[in-house]
Each structure stands twice: as C-alpha cells, then as structure tokens.
Amino acid sequence: MSEAPTIDNQEAEQVHAVAIRFAGDSGDGMQLAGARFTDASAIFGNDLSTLANFPAEIRAPAGTLPGVSSFQVHIADRDILTPGDQPDVLVAMNPAALKANIADLAPAGIIIVNTDAFDERNLTRAGYATSPIEDGSLDAYRVLKVPMEDLTKRALEGSGVKGRDALRSKNFFAVGLMTWMFQRPLEPTLEWIASKFAKEPDIKAANELAFRAGFNLGETTEMFRHTYRVEPARLPAGTYTNVTGNQALAWGIMAAGQAARLPVFYASYPITPASDILHELARHRNFGVRTFQAEDEIAAAGAALGASFAGHLGVTGTSGPGLALKSETISLALMTELPLLIIDVQRGGPSTGLPTKTEQADLLMAMYGRHGESPLPIVAISTPADAFEAVIEAARIAIKYMTPVILLSDGYIGTSTEPWRLPDLAALPDISVPFAIAPNGPEATFLPYLRDAKTQARPWAVPGTPGLEHRLGGLEKDGTGNVSYAPDNHERMTLLREGKVKGIAADIPDVLVDADEGAEVLVLGWGSSYGAILAGVRRVRAAGKKVARIHLRHLNPFPANLGAVLAGYRRILVPELNRGQLVRMVRSEFLVDAISYPKVQGQPFKAAEIEAKLLEII
C-alpha cells in the first residue's frame, strides 16, 4: 500500500467518505482525470465507486452544455455501494460544466473552478448572462477559484510544450490539485504518466509538470490549507484492483474459457457501451483468444454460433440495438441447441436512444424478443466486479444445457469501477462438459438430439470427430434429429425445449433474503441497481425500519424458492431503470401484487430515491 504524503502544516479534516465530480468539456480530458484520481485512491486503499457520464457525440461544440463530460468518484474508508447521490466536490473546467452539474452538488459543497474558462464567449455558450463566479449566485457554496490554464502554461514554460498544446495538460493540473486536497499518493499518477507516455517524452514531461504544479499550488496556497483525509477502507483482507464492468466481463470470458477448457471466440460489432469488451479481448491473442470484428451484429452472432458448433466457447457482445439484430440467430442457437453466450450491455432506448447512458429496458426483449416459443436462460450482472463471476455462471449454463444464454449488463456497470478482490483462479469451478466422441444410437449411429436424462441437454459433437457426422438445422426435428413437421411432435419438442430451460432452476442457488425479522416490505432488484438498493435499505434500517431485500442473478428461470419467498411479504417493491419489466414477470409468474418503481432518465438510481420510496410504503 502506498503512503499518503505526510503533511504537517495544515488542518487535515478526517472524513469517512467524499464524492468528487470532475466536469469539463468533452475535450478537456475529464474521464482521464477522474480515472487517475480513482486509481490513486484505489491504490491508497479506499473503497470506491465511480460513475462516468459522457456525451454521445465525440466532440459536441466546445463550451456548450451538450459537450459536458463528467466523472464522479466516491471514495470512503468503509464499504460503499454507489458513486454517491450528490457530489461533495465539483471540479468545473468551464461555465457549461458548472451549469450542467451545479444542481447535483451537495448543499454547501465545494466548487473548484477553472477561472480562465469563464470568459464572455464561454459564458454565453453556457447560457450565463453574468458570470456565476462573480455575481454571487454561488454564495451557498465554497468556491475556490483557480486560473488553471494560466498556471498550467506557466508550469510548462521552458518544457518545449507551448500554447494550445500546453493547455491539454490542464486536466493533470486539476488531478494534482485534488491529489493535494485529498492527500492522495503522487506515485500512482506519476507512474501512470511515465508508462503511458513513455514514447512521447514531451507529453510525459508536460503532464508531469502540470500534475506537480497542481499539487504544489495546493501545498503553497492559503486557500487550500484545509485538506481532507479519507483513511483506507477496512475491506475484507485480500489483494484488490480497480475494475470497470467491461474489463471484469472480458476477463471473466477468458476465465470461463479456462474453466470450460474451451478456446474463446468473441465476435462483435462495435457499439457503445459494449465495445470495450472487444477492445480488451483483442489485446490478448497470446491467451489464444480469437476476436472477430464482424460486419454487423447478425454476423457477429452467426460467427460466434459457428465457433460454438466448432467446439469453441462462442460469445457475442452488444447493446440493445444489436441484440435486436441478433434475435433470429439466437433462435437458431436455441433450435440447434448449441451453446451461445450473448452479452447485452444495455443503454437507453429505443432506437439509438441515449447511447452513452444506462438503462435496464432490454429485459423483456431478452425474455420474449424472439419469434416462436423460444425460452432461454437469462443471467444479470449486479456490479462491475460481479461481471467476472456472472459471465462464468452464464457460460456454465450455456454449455451444460446446450442453450443460448443472455447475460445482461448495462452502461453503468460497463463503464463504472469498483475495487475487486482478486479471485483465486485455481479455485475456479470446473464447468467443462465433455464432447461426444462415440456413437449413441443403434448400429453405431449418432443421434444428435438424444438427451441427457438429467439435464435434457443433447450431446455436443464437434466437426472433426469421426463417425459422428450429423446435420443440425433450424427446421423442427423429432427426437432423433430428423426433420419432422408432425403436429404432436412439434408440441412435444416445444415442451422439451421449454422444460430444459425450466429445469435449470434446480441447478441454481435459491435466492438469499437479506431480511430484518418481522419485515413486511421486500425490495426486489436485479442488475446494476444493486448498490443503490442496498444503500437505500441500509438507510431505512438506520432509521429504525424493517425491510427485506432480494437481488436476482437469475432472471430466467427464477430461483426455485422465489415464489415462496415473495408470498411471505405484504408489499414488494421492484425498482428498475425501465417502465416496469421484472415487475411484470413476477406478477405474471407468481400472481403477486408487486409495486413498480420505474426510472428512465439514463442515470442510475440514487440511494436516497430508494430510501424515500421505501419509507413511503413501509
């Protein structure tokens, strides 16, 4: 663990948690600034949670509200669950960033403004008639005015990097200043700069100078005498790293391949916010991972299915619009009973919708969005780190039951980060399933649809296996695999496919209920609302109320005990970032009068929202 700098001249206020939002123009490098501060905090040992919020346009017009990009990080000396409902500190690099974020800031919060950007032009672009940092409109906050551009330029004097190029380093100036204010160690950021820009010595030097200048300004300026100290968190013992959901997911796919003893084949067509899974996997050719950037999502699903037929772990990742395109191929996987793992990193829809924002509105598409009677298992990820285990579970089901499985993530999980205790890879479950190698029918024939009595799965015989040549296809078949259009056969096969998926309920854990004794109200959640729901529940409990909580990993089939558990509560609240999808499923499945708590703003739930809603109904 790195040590925080020992600083003796100031008033270091001990705080348990603080949420800081870095906001600027999308060209200002705020995502990077946030990520650097986050990594330093992670290495320092804080628990943390982050939320990235960026525009759909790569570069919206500079200085405008649509061009604002922000990154929020919540650091704490204890375990935290959300990126924080309200930032305590706002770093605003320009007027638009201030305007777009000020409403979220906590009462009496701290604003650090880059005063150089508050000129006529930028004020007008942001829609300010007068400068908010002069006209008293921010009096309710503690405003720290820093001419970051001027100071950055001055710090870089003599470095060879000048003018507009020098201004590019101002994000590191901001990180430096925050590093001072929150007493983060300097090394992680310096090391990062050194390795990232090893091949561009000018840029490396400039960023380093700007970073140190920001830090030094804090150290030497009266205005920044007041600093904050957030001690390392007392997380369970272990070795940690800070991961995004997409990264944990990519690594989980690789782990699933190892656990299944299958080569990984990942086919995808670029789409926000799923592309980073492709990027990450493409880096690891030395693991034997094959990535295939297809011509569209249909081809990506097709190629992954072809690879599955060939005996690989076929995986295809996308977001909502791409899932819609994959639908027909998923049905083919279902009909041919080949394993296929489909990942949907959900975003705000319909259509292109809110491509960079989060939503949970594809659940019913995953459940019902195919032609014909086509049930398949659905698994959901709850947090960035959880992606690792969730994808292994999804792969386990796919290959054990020879079925496509949809794994639901979302933009919030995919792009935000949290500390992840590194798993013991030697203890990965063995999820391998042997390929068929010998005939299973009369007279040494191979019947590709002869089922395992327990799982109802058919055998997986891969091309190259002598004597097991067989044909699969999308046409209805009878029990032997031969095409059959007989009326009662179709009904029998439909029920078999349905029964196979239903039967998985016996092979997944019962839901765990986190309940206060005597609680009459239950919150039922799934996916990325995990943190906000749990934090909301804790607050309700702290207020002396009783409540129970379930968070589902398996959305189809539901865990076997879910119906019985739900029946034990007077009221069931289902918060979802959609217009009420899981709530429909539990209502129709269990005939319970569950209450929907929908939100569709492209933003995750806040703990306070869950708390307020619960207090209203308890």
Added chain:
Amino acid sequence: MTTEARYTRADFQTDQEVRWCPGCGDYTILASVQNFMADLGVDREKIVFVSGIGCAARFPYYMNTYGLHAIHGRAPAIASGLAVARPELSVWVVSGDGDSMSIGGNHLIHALRRNINLKILVFNNQIYGLTKGQYSPTSEMGKRTKSSPAGSIDFPFNPVSLALGAEATFVARTIDMDRTHTTEILKQAYQHRGSAFVEIYQNCNVFNDKAFAALTGKDERDQNRINLVHGEKVLFGPDRERGVIIDGGTARIVDVADAGIDAIHTHDATAPSAGPAYALSRLSHGPFGPTPVGVFRAVDRPVYEETLQQQIHDAQAKRGPGDLAELIASAGTWTVPDHDERELPAHS
C-alpha cells in the same frame, strides 16, 4: 488432390429423402459434389457444409458430412466463425441467389474480402424457388413473376462482377448440367487458399425453366459458351472462330478472322489486377448470349484465419501463453491486510 479410393459416392449420401422437385438442377449438383468429395478423399468428418435457407440450402441434409442448415442469408457469417475457429476443417457454403445476394449480400461480400477459407457455392436459378417463384436479385429486368406481374423493375446483379468487386480471390462460374466442368471447378476451388466464390447456373424447372438454355440448349450452347482457360486465348464458337479482345478495359466479341489471332485476349486468372476478369464478367449480364464460364480469377492473398493464427503464435512467442492471474493484477493492485473484527463505521 489425393485419390485414395477410400470413399465412394454412397459414403456421402444420407438416409434423408431428397426433396427437390423432380428434374431440378440441384440433383445434378448434389451428384457432382458427392462424387467430387469421394474422389477428393478428405476425411469425411473434416468436411462441414453450411447453408442458409432456400431450395439450394437443403443441401447439407443430403451430404453425409457435418452440416448446419442455418437461417436465411447468414451461412457465410456462421461458416466464417467455424472456419476461423477450426482452420483445419474444410468448410463449404451452399446458397441460392436470393440467400447469398439479397438477404445475405452483406455477409457474402465481407467473407470474400476477408479471404476466409470458405468454398461458397451459389446455386443461381435467377428466382426464389422455395417461396414459389418471386423474382430474385439475379432475375432479368422485365421478368414476370408472382411479385412482378408487370415485369421486374429491379436491375439485377451480375454475381461474378459482384464477387470481383468484393475483392474475392477466387471467382468461377459453372453450369449444373456440365458435371465434368463443375467437378473441375470444385477441384480448383478446393485447392485455392482462401475464399472461393463459385456461381453455378442451376435450372429451376418449376419456376424458371430453361433460364440457361442459351448455354445448355443443344442448338445454342456452342454459339454462346465461352470457356475460360487460364493461359489460353479466349476463343469460342463451333469452330472457335470468335474471340474476345479487351480494349480500354472493356471486353468485346470479335471475329478472329477480322481481328487477327494476336489481338485475342489470353486469359490470365492470376493477373494482379482484377480488371481483365471484371471485363470478361461484363460480356453478358445474364446467360442470354455469349457468356464466359470457368475460373475468372484465382490469386493469392493472405488467408484470414492463417493470419489470425500467426498473430496468436507471434503473441505467444513474445509474451508467453498468457497467465490470467498476472493479467487481472496488471492494472495495479493493493493489499488489504487481515484486521481485527472491529465493527465498520456506520453506513450512509
């Protein structure tokens, strides 16, 4: 080509009843392919047929190899995954004109440009057979069908031109009825490294009978069939009295007596530029007059899956086979020591 006599045609037949209409050109192609496979002698279990949907696409059910009868238009994509995952397999795609050039056009062109080792056989009957006779993307303009009672107003694709435009490294055309020629083309397609596009004129005697009469009819074929042979002058006609010259990038038919034999184009399927092959493909926009058949183009280009395999190999040579534990710790870690079980501070 290996010529072990280990297989006969019967080894490639399945117990499934073949369900094409009597007289359909698909039967002839099936027989040609089964015989070819028997002669080829490649292990049956290493061969995979992948198809989309259509009459042609029923093909895998009748081949005693591995097979996948998939969904409309998507066979090249599915086969790409299969071939990239398992480069040692011999992967064949069977498709119709609608399957490959209408709904699946995108997958076809991308498979071709990537040069994935797929042998793509397009049974072009210039009609939608399975859906009972609508015009297809290769139907001639003015064609009257159920969906074009006043005549089709769609300008058709020239499949060979399309494949050449899509950067295919092997492009050929053959005719269902000419089994010797079909077999020769299949052999060359098999031997080619990378994707091979083979257009097979296939008669649909139910919905588009005699579409290829200009090339198959006793009276017309000698007049119209232009056999492309690598390294030979492009001559045709009953007495090889006509020939093709390429002039300013355009192919033209001439009388040899007028133009002189030296002016006649010598076919070079391996020419670095696709220009001459393209010019030849434009001689006819459908099989209605003199039409070339044979291998238009056969050039070498890196094969997708071989290059991928090479990248894996190089990465392993450079960085080792990959250690997941090392990877997940690579972004910087910190260690939380064991600590006493003191209560954590209250949560907000």
